[in-house]
Amino acid sequence: MTLFAIVCCSLRLQAQDKQSINGYLVPMCIYNGDTIPCVQLRTVYIFRPLKFKNEKERQEYYRLIRNVKKVYPISREINQAIIETYEYLQTLPNEKARQKEQYTPRMKKLSFAQGKLLIKLIDRQSNSTSYELVKAFMGPFKAGFYQTFAALFGASLKKEYDPQGEDKLTERVVLMVENGQI
Numbered sequence: 001m002t003l004f005a006i007v008c009c010s011l012r013l014q015a016q017d018k019q020s021i022n023g024y025l026v027p028m029c030i031y032n033g034d035t036i037p038c039v040q041l042r043t044v045y046i047f048r049p050l051k052f053k054n055e056k057e058r059q060e061y062y063r064l065i066r067n068v069k070k071v072y073p074i075s076r077e078i079n080q081a082i083i084e085t086y087e088y089l090q091t092l093p094n095e096k097a098r099q100k101e102q103y104t105p106r107m108k109k110l111s112f113a114q115g116k117l118l119i120k121l122i123d124r125q126s127n128s129t130s131y132e133l134v135k136a137f138m139g140p141f142k143a144g145f146y147q148t149f150a151a152l153f154g155a156s157l158k159k160e161y162d163p164q165g166e167d168k169l170t171e172r173v174v175l176m177v178e179n180g181q182i
Helices: 003-017 055-090 104-108 112-126 130-138 140-152 168-178
Strands: 028-031 034-037
Touching: 055 112, 055 168, 112 130, 112 168, 130 140
Parallel strands: none
Antiparallel strands: 028 034
């Protein structure tokens, strides 16, 4: 660390005791004997511009963007909840205590297309289909019931996310939303 970096660090420590200093403390690295700021930049995804055949196709793409922006945060939260609570839920004494109503109000407001998208995005986030998750948390009977109910409306809890095939456009939108590009 050079004298400049040491002075900046010591000024920062002194400032915590007395007053604040305008500026930012950033990681530093030594390059050819010189200390320079080292900042990690986010990955920027660059895709070819889309060419739409007609106005309807363009509107469907922008509807997909709107749906991903609405549903993707829910899928991330659900995945985080799965990670944090799976073992805890298994220790609860009864089925009633295991059921979480946290996401129900938000999911009731989703359109049919957004619900189908959520099923796929949950698979993308957790590497488990919605059917497998319902089966693990609520048992095989309820999983079968929900799968049958979904099938009546043309959906499937067993639907897997395919970023290279059917869901290629969705993956593009998700990457851009994750990165703050749209």
